[in-house]
Amino acid sequence: MLDEVRRCSGIVRKLLLLSLADTGQMSLHRVEVNISQLLLEMTEDIELLAPHLNVQTEITSDCVLGAIAITHSNFTKPAE
Numbered sequence: 001m002l003d004e005v006r007r008c009s010g011i012v013r014k015l016l017l018l019s020l021a022d023t024g025q026m027s028l029h030r031v032e033v034n035i036s037q038l039l040l041e042m043t044e045d046i047e048l049l050a051p052h053l054n055v056q057t058e059i060t061s062d063c064v065l066g067a068i069a070i071t072h073s074n075f076t077k078p079a080e
Contacts, residue, residue: 036061 020026036059043057 017026039057039059043055046053047055
């Protein structure tokens with residue numbers, strides 16, 4: 001039941017995002033994202049959640065990419 005509620009909540013958030021985009025009420029700006037750090041954090045999470053898996057990573061350098069951040073006062077992700 002809880003999974004279904006989360007799925008429906010995700011659908012509602014996406015519909016809100018689309019409606020805000022259609023009405024021009026979203027503000028977009030570029031931010032840098034350190035993909036290397038993000039991948040390391042994801043690997044740590046996987047190792048904690050699934051210790052039986054053999055996770056191997058090799059990240060040779062910092063990889064920083066541009067990304068678009070969406071801001072709007074009515075668009076927030078609920079706490080999980």
